[in-house]
Amino acid sequence: MMLDPNGRVALVSGASRGIGLAIVRRLLADGFFVCAGARSTVPLSDPNLLVAHYEATDPASAPAWVAAAVARFGRIDAVVNTAGINPVFRVLDEDESAADQMFLVNTKGPLRVVRAAWPHLVAAGHGRIVNIASLSGKRVGSSDNVGYQMSKFALVGATQAMRKAGWKHGIRASALCPGFVRTDMTADSTLFAAAAMSEADDVAALAAQLLLLPDNAVVAELLVNCRLEDTL
Numbered sequence: 386m387m388l389d390p391n392g393r394v395a396l397v398s399g400a401s402r403g404i405g406l407a408i409v410r411r412l413l414a415d416g417f418f419v420c421a422g423a424r425s426t427v428p429l430s431d432p433n434l435l436v437a438h439y440e441a442t443d444p445a446s447a448p449a450w451v452a453a454a455v456a457r458f459g460r461i462d463a464v465v466n467t468a469g470i471n472p473v474f475r476v477l478d479e480d481e482s483a484a485d486q487m488f489l490v491n492t493k494g495p496l497r498v499v500r501a502a503w504p505h506l507v508a509a510g511h512g513r514i515v516n517i518a519s520l521s522g523k524r525v526g527s528s529d530n531v532g533y534q535m536s537k538f539a540l541v542g543a544t545q546a547m548r549k550a551g552w553k554h555g556i557r558a559s560a561l562c563p564g565f566v567r568t569d570m571t572a573d574s575t576l577f578a579a580a581a582m583s584e585a586d587d588v589a590a591l592a593a594q595l596l597l598l599p600d601n602a603v604v605a606e607l608l609v610n611c612r613l614e615d616t617l
């Protein structure tokens with residue numbers, strides 16, 4: 386049986402815009418309490434929403450965000466890691482700083498948030514983790530941004546490890562892997578037409594469903610595409 390969203394508390398990063406903001410809206414509409422993590426403003430106000438500071442590159446940020454959520458809501462049932470970046474790093478680039486930054490924000494960021502929230506997810510009994518990875522974490526597609534692909538492959542791997550570590554505690558972890566989604570991140574893309582990209586609201590609806598699946602109906606990886614590829 387699906388879990389009841391009412392009264393459940395979800396942390397959502399990347400909440401200032403794009404997919405993260407759509408997830409916050411969707412979870413509030415579904416009855417969740419939401420503690421949004423953002424390093425800038427969140428263009429939304431709701432009695433069931435608390436906005437807290439979250440800067441993925443700062444190791445102290447995730448514990449402070451979790452503490453703020455628990456102080457306000459008393460519990461944490463779910464974490465949705467959405468914050469991410471995609472500066473270009475190609476195979477032959479000498480300067481690795483973009484690759485390092487993506488590993489920090491896209492991979493270590495989610496790990497740190499989950500680690501900080503862990504005791505609360507265990508206490509919740511049916512803790513849920515959704516990591517917004519990417520189809521770039523499943524295959525090398527049309528992009529030549531290997532730094533992004535490495536960070537997202539690693540996030541898919543981290544999600545498997547989280548599912549394994551949390552299983553006996555009732556924690557379930559899913560990697561949600563979209564292809565092109567029409568947001569700021571893809572606004573300058575010349576690889577695919579914006580009008581044909583997936584919509585953030587549809588990705589958000591899938592994220593919400595993943596949070597509500599029962600312990601014995603686990604979607605390890607959910608692959609969402611806006612175009613035809615051989616196996617996707």
Ligand SMILES: NC(=O)c1ccc[n+]([C@@H]2O[C@H](COP(=O)([O-])OP(=O)(O)OC[C@H]3O[C@@H](n4cnc5c(N)ncnc54)[C@H](OP(=O)(O)O)[C@@H]3O)[C@@H](O)[C@H]2O)c1
Pocket residue numbers: 398399400401402403404405423424425439440441442467468469470471490491517518519520562563564565566567568569570571
């Ligand atoms: N759009 C796509 O086609 C697509 C496809 C597959 C997967 N994804 C993934 O989906 C997630 C959301 O992407 P999006 O398209 O919604 O991107 P977006 O519109 O560019 O939003 C990125 C979000 O991440 C936040 N963020 C960036 N760096 C951060 C940091 N250091 N600390 C905390 N927050 C940070 C941003 O906050 P600020 O507003 O403060 O910058 C913003 O809220 C990302 O993980 C992305 O890789 C996107």
